[in-house]
Amino acid sequence: MEERLIMDLVPGLEGIPAAESAISYIDGDEGILEYRGIPIETLAVKSNFIEVAYLLIFGELPDRDEYERFKSDVTYHTRLKLKILRMMEWLPENGHPMHYLQAVTSAMGMYYPARDTLDEEVRYWSAVRLIAKLPTIVAASHRLKHGDEPIKPRNDLSFAANFYYMLFEREPLPLVERILDTMLTLHADHTMNASTFSSRVVGSTLADPYTIVSSAIGTLSGPLHGGANEEVVRMLAEIGTKENVRPYIEARLERKEKIMGIGHRVYKTRDPRGEVLKGFIEELIAHKDIDSGVFELSKEVELVVAERLTGKNLHPNVDFYSGIVFNGMGIPTDLFTPIFAMGRVAGWLAHWMEQLKTNRIYRPTQKYIGKRKEPYIPMEERKRATAR
Ligand SMILES: CC(C)(COP(=O)(O)OP(=O)(O)OC[C@H]1O[C@@H](n2cnc3c(N)ncnc32)[C@H](O)[C@@H]1OP(=O)(O)O)[C@@H](O)C(=O)NCCC(=O)NCCS
Known part of the structure; x- marks a missing residue:
């Protein structure tokens, strides 16, 4: 047997492989x-989120039949049970949407038993x-928090358009x-x-x-995982005007x-996700029905920071652009991380299924530094x- 002697503690397990993955x-x-x-x-240009979710979870791009079936299965499972909606009505109005999302997702396990993983x-x-249901939960919790009726999903709309519709009761611009x-992709x-x-x-515990x-x-x-994009929006609100960009950045440095939104632990030359979103900023600026104020401001921030x-080697990351793009499209700031979850659920599910293929329950060790034989x-x- 291969001898393994890993005695040094690596904080945050940084650089330690935790699994073999092909995702x-x-x-x-x-x-x-x-x-x-x-x-x-x-994928950002040629595919769409439903196809990408299939790719991640099942390992290959779907053929036409597989795609249509998966899309239709997702579309026809977007509704929430009345009892789940009733339960949501009782949750506190000032709760963070991520708490709603976590609580309701967990409760779904009682309505759709899936213990035999x-x-x-x-x-x-x-x-x-x-x-299918994460966007419905996010939209319904947002509406309930603001005293509005949740809106039923519409099966004739695309996945993204339906989410927008359930939030605002109107269809999005293309x-x-x-x-x-x-x-989401x-x-x-x-x-x-x-x-x-x-x-x-x-x-790995075979939980549902x-x-x-x-x-x-x-x-x-x-906040150390999701949430940097919310900080970007707060920063832009603090800056306020184009003229204030330079003094604000100077003072902060x-x-x-x-x-906020600049630099990345892993991407040292460019964040490819940020680059995709950067392209959208020009399109948003050019659109006659969209107020371009925040996008102009962000371009100035980018210029001064560069x-x-x-x-x-610091570049705007995905959170810089996603915060700006969400904000400019009128998406409420506290929904940024829940929308992140609506996309990332595809990856979580893919990793869960991959884990089950060669499962071994995670059971790391620790480096004990406490007392003995007291x-x-x-x-x-x-x-x-000293008194506490
Ligand atoms: C993401 C982040 C934690 C990466 O940190 P890191 O890997 O430790 O970055 P580095 O150590 O390579 O930084 C190199 C230098 O750039 C500076 N730097 C890094 N990010 C900076 C930023 N956003 N603004 C100003 N200076 C920054 C560091 O202070 C360091 O300066 P120094 O060499 O003079 O000490 C960091 O860039 C950051 O906090 N960014 C803002 C928050 C954010 O957008 N987070 C979302 C990430 S997806």
């Missing part, structure tokens, strides 16, 4: 992201339901529909990040898929503060150096 590939130096070997830029049919239908769909997978790891760990996805949603809700941070001191004799 997505990143080359940070070259700025490459591929799903099942296909570059993200190609080794059964292929169970896996297929739970994947279909999760992809450009907005295309961008929303691409946004761009967020659908990103190798072994924290929420994906979470889905593999929970999946609703529990797995709700755990991944909880992991994504932390002076205080040694990071500029000038001020030249030589540091006496038990009776309560009346316990003294603390």
Whole structure:
């Protein structure tokens, strides 16, 4: 047997492989992201989210019949049960949408039992339901929070257009529909990040898929994972005007503060997802029905940052552009991370299924640094150096 001696603790498991995976590939130096070997830029232009979800989960692009069946299965499972909607009505109005999403996803496990995760049919239908219902939950929770009736999904609309319709009770402009769909594709997978790891760990216990996805949603809700795009919008609101961009950036750098949406741990030359979104900014500016103010502002930020941070290999990341694009399309800021989850669910499900193929329950070790063989001191004799 191969001898393994891994005694050094690696904080955050940085650089430690946690699984063998054939789902997505990143080359940070070259700025490459591929799903099942296909570059993200190609998928963003030629494919759509439903097809990308199929590709990630089942490993290959679907043929026409497979695509139509998967699309129709997802489309016809977008509705929420009345009891689930009733349950949502009782949730607090000031709750964060990620809490709603996690709670309702978890509750779905009681309505659609899927405990036998080794059964292929169970896996297929739970994947279909999760992809289909996450947008309905996000839209319904947003409307309920604002005192509005949830809107029933429309099967005649595309996946992205239906989500927009359930949020705003009107159909999106074709450009907005295309961008929303691409946004889901761009967020659908990103190798072994924290929420994906979470889905593999929970999946390795043979827990049901609703529990797995709700755990991944909880992991994504932390500000160190999802959420940088919300910060970008806050920053742009603080900047306010084009004239204020330079003084604002200068002052922030002076205080040694990071500029939100700039730089990336992995992508050191370009973030390919950001590049795709950057292309949309020009289209949004050119569109006569869309206010271009925030896009003009973002271009100025990009310009000043490039000038001020030249030589540091820092570039706008996906969150920079997604924050701006969402904001410019009128998407409420607290829905950015839930929309991220609507796309990433495809990756979580793909990783769960891949995990099951060669499953071994995750059981890492620890480096114990606590005391040993301590006496038990009776309560009346316990003294603390400092009071708590
Ligand atoms: C993403 C991030 C954590 C990557 O950090 P990192 O890998 O540690 O970055 P590096 O250490 O390679 O940074 C190199 C240099 O650029 C600086 N830098 C990195 N990101 C910066 C930013 N957003 N604004 C200003 N300076 C930045 C660092 O301070 C460092 O400067 P130094 O060499 O003078 O010490 C960081 O860029 C950041 O916090 N960005 C803003 C938040 C954000 O957009 N997060 C979403 C990521 S998808």
